[in-house]
Amino acid sequence: MSDMAAAVGDIGPAGTFLSWGMFSIQLGNLIVIITMLVVFALVLVLPFPGGRRGR
Amino acid sequence: MSRTIEDRPTVPPAAPSKGGPVAARRRALLAGRQWKGKEREYDLFKELTVGVIVVGVLVVGVAAIAGSPDEPTINLQSWGNASPFDFVATASTELGKTSSTATYGPPYSTTTDATQTLGPIDLQSLSGRRIPIDTAADFVTTPLRKLHSEIPALATWDAADSTQQAKWANSYADAIGKAPQGDPAKVKSGSYGPVPAMTAGLLAEAQRGALDGAIQGEGGIFNTDYTRTILFLGDGSYFPDLATAQHLTGDQWGMMNETGNFPGQSWLWLFSFWYQVPAIGGLANADLVVVGLMGLLTVLLALVPFIPGLRSLPRLIPLHKLIWRDYYRRR
Numbered sequence: 001m002s003d004m005a006a007a008v009g010d011i012g013p014a015g016t017f018l019s020w021g022m023f024s025i026q027l028g029n030l031i032v033i034i035t036m037l038v039v040f041a042l043v044l045v046l047p048f049p050g051g052r053r054g055r
Numbered sequence: 056m057s058r059t060i061e062d063r064p065t066v067p068p069a070a071p072s073k074g075g076p077v078a079a080r081r082r083a084l085l086a087g088r089q090w091k092g093k094e095r096e097y098d099l100f101k102e103l104t105v106g107v108i109v110v111g112v113l114v115v116g117v118a119a120i121a122g123s124p125d126e127p128t129i130n131l132q133s134w135g136n137a138s139p140f141d142f143v144a145t146a147s148t149e150l151g152k153t154s155s156t157a158t159y160g161p162p163y164s165t166t167t168d169a170t171q172t173l174g175p176i177d178l179q180s181l182s183g184r185r186i187p188i189d190t191a192a193d194f195v196t197t198p199l200r201k202l203h204s205e206i207p208a209l210a211t212w213d214a215a216d217s218t219q220q221a222k223w224a225n226s227y228a229d230a231i232g233k234a235p236q237g238d239p240a241k242v243k244s245g246s247y248g249p250v251p252a253m254t255a256g257l258l259a260e261a262q263r264g265a266l267d268g269a270i271q272g273e274g275g276i277f278n279t280d281y282t283r284t285i286l287f288l289g290d291g292s293y294f295p296d297l298a299t300a301q302h303l304t305g306d307q308w309g310m311m312n313e314t315g316n317f318p319g320q321s322w323l324w325l326f327s328f329w330y331q332v333p334a335i336g337g338l339a340n341a342d343l344v345v346v347g348l349m350g351l352l353t354v355l356l357a358l359v360p361f362i363p364g365l366r367s368l369p370r371l372i373p374l375h376k377l378i379w380r381d382y383y384r385r386r
Contacts, residue, residue: 013315014300014301014302014315015301015302015314015315015316015317016316017302022331023331024302024307024308025308026302026308026312026313026316026318026319027316028313028315028316028317028318028319029311029312029318029319029321031318032318032321033321043378044374044377044378047381048381
């Protein structure tokens with residue numbers, strides 16, 4: 001479709017999309033989601049910063 | 056200084072809540088009781104400062120490395136220049152009042168049976184026709200008049216009745232659809248009245264950059280209301296094609312995407328998820344069904360403490376014991 005070709009030319013590239021069957025995800029979103037999961041796992045596993053114990 | 060759950064002392068079990076002044080007094084006494092457990096220092100300002108600095112450095116650092124989405128502006132001028140055939144075809148449907156905006160229903164038009172309903176629920180109609188739009192007048196004839204363009208054709212248009220106007224416009228839109236490559240210059244001859252001249256004049260105004268301001272027509276120096284421009288753009292195929300190319304449409308998880316490789320609103324995945332389910336995404340009232348589902352899930356989330364089974368999940372999956380493992384080890 002000529003309009004479609006023109007449209008794609010008017011803006012930047014569509015980015016990288018990873019697809020598995022009906023599921024598809026943009027690479028940027030996948031990186032953010034994986035980062036969030038990693039941070040969540042670290043929060044669970046890492047100890048609290050050692051504060052000075054009071055009385 | 057504040058305390059943490061780690062140091063919480065055992066307190067006598069609260070009396071059964073029976074309400075009334077006695078129970079209120081007991082609760083006040085409990086809240087006012089002096090703390091006898093252990094304490095430890097906790098600097099909220101330090102945490103806030105460290106948090107702001109860390110997040111600030113991350114945001115500025117990543118922005119410096121990766122930049123930010125900066126797509127060129129799409130407006131009526133760029134549409135007219137990039138896809139003039141689509142522009143003229145769309146302008147014809149605006150004159151014939153068969154475009155998406157013209158037949159959308161509230162808040163733009165009063166088209167019957169255009170709204171999404173779920174049984175007796177018709178949320179779209181509740182808004183009423185708050186932004187009345189006459190596509191022929193708002194998108195074509197009024198801007199042309201403002202710009203003093205195609206005056207003779209406008210006079211012919213104004214002299215005809217609405218039936219004749221619709222007949223001209225719809226015949227021309229059909230003819231463009233059948234023309235090779237949709238080229239208005241290659242349409243078969245027919246009875247199109249002043250429509251070809253009007254749409255060609257509108258295209259010329261768009262291409263020289265005068266149409267955006269004429270359609271918005273707010274009268275001031277600055278235009279901030281782009282409703283009409285975006286509706287006109289959306290009625291064509293050029294603008295939706297841009298969205299499709301960037302995976303920004305509903306059936307492409309568009310709600311959570313950003314242009315290019317920039318991450319988008321990934322927290323909206325659940326909203327977008329329902330549109331990917333064919334049984335839901337294919338419904339005529341998909342938007343209403345998805346909003347209803349999300350509303351139901353939100354209510355369920357709010358009522359978790361009252362839902363048997365669901366409220367027992369922390370006991371079955373004791374994640375909190377991992378987080379507060381120091382406390383549970385020493386208890």
